[in-house]
Amino acid sequence: MSEIYYLCRGQDDNIGDVVLRRVLARWSAECGRIHVFMGAASETFVASTLASVGGDVKVYTSKRKWMIGLFRDTLRGRGVLVFNPGEQRLEMRTAFSLVPLLTIQALARLKGGRPALRVGVCLKRTVGLGSRLSETLVRQSVRMSAVNAWRDTETTVRFPGRPSCDLAFAEGLQEREVSIARKRQILAVSLRPDRPLDLAFAADVISSFAHAHQLVVVFVVQVRRDADLARRMSKLVPESRVLDWPRQVGHGEQEAAVRALYRESRYVVSDRIHALIVAVTEGSIPIGFASASDSKTRTHLSAAGMLHPEWSREEANAEDLTEFAAFASETPAWGDPLRAARAELAVVHEKFVEAARG
Incomplete structure (x- = not known):
């Protein structure tokens, strides 16, 4: 059974950050036991993000404990790292946060374990040394990830991976109702x-x-x-x-x-x-x-x-x-491009589940 470690951090005052993370939480829960790091998120942010998640889920407020669990299950060949969806700024803080995750990705590859997954992400360039360093580390992480699906056209041009769209398109009315x-x-x-x-x-x-x-x-x-x-x-x-x-x-x-x-x-x-x-x-x-x-x-x-x-x-x-x-x-009719967006997300969903279940 896969142990899914979902890095799930968003802006607590933002409904959009809930919507896209809820979709990825649902996908993750389909693949095994889910371990979600949400930091100091409010009770209603957590509840709304995990509203459609069934099965076994453990929520962490301590990143250290979440990382220890991910390291332990990676050694056992069962840990799957799911990166935080949304916008990621290429800056020094991103570089620092990636170092331990890259170590775990390398360990998973060495042990022949489960891969890392990155879905619904866009990468925003900044300036200076932090931007260049974080971009270098992200490229290494991308090469060691089984699925990389970008949500915007700019990231798709600059980084290897699948051109996709934002996870929030998966929610809402059915296409036949959008007219x-x-x-x-x-x-x-x-x-x-x-x-x-x-x-x-x-x-x-x-x-x-x-x-x-x-x-x-x-x-x-x-x-x-x-x-x-x-x-x-x-x-x-x-x-x-x-x-x-x-x-x-x-x-x-x-x-x-x-x-x-x-x-x-x-x-x-x-x-x-x-x-x-x-x-x-x-x-x-x-x-x-x-x-x-x-x-x-x-x-x-x-x-x-x-x-x-x-x-x-x-x-x-x-x-x-x-x-x-x-x-x-x-x-x-806007239902047509919405239908196409959801069809694309269905393909990404299938690849995500296949990779996570191993």
Whole structure:
């Protein structure tokens, strides 16, 4: 029986980080006993991430104990290392964290044991010695991994492995249900606060677009740290409201509320990739809202075969947004690229299970 050691760390205030890690937790649990390192994650983050996991699961808050278990089961030929999905920055901290994992990968190869698996990952370059060193170590780790499936087009170009897409595409509505966005009456907006933004101008553009298309604007808090910006924007857009995330509301409850709203939304405008992905999986039409220097939304949706409009923060205007929305609305049913994305993930899932079970 395989002992699956899943490195599962995410941002505790982020619903998207739960969604993609839940998919990989479910896959891992199909292959054996699962050992999940989640650090200091909150109770509801853990519960939501492991909500669909059946069978034997052990959650670790100590990385040292998790590593000792992985080392022991690797010596026995039963340990399988599953890398953390999501974005990984190539920096010195990444290099330091990879050294013990590389040692275990080398030990597994020497002992003829189970392989390491890396799925739903994108690698983001930084600058300096840390970036170069961590990239070198990642390449060594990739060579010793049985499955490497990248979630964005940029990583696919730079590293060997399988071009794939984000694990979050596996959740949500069935494809046959994703076809009625034109009948919906909500414009959902989810914006991050750590990018330059002229609030009054953006509010005016959003308000004008919503009025022209007879849509109700709802500012969505899918990441807790976005709440203040959502409230400020709502005050500037007449008749809008906020889907907030109160402290007493857990991850599972908030995700359900966000998904329910997206199922009523014609468009979702966002610079957060998992707002756009969750929107697509709930039948809404995604419109990226990004700076010229930020390619994340474009590279992740493109990896799933989804050509989509991107509204520029620097040059935003209502006419452009209307053109982008028209382009998106005329795109063939979003259920088609979603079906293709899920078919790709099904192939990766099969390879993952085959490798993990040995």
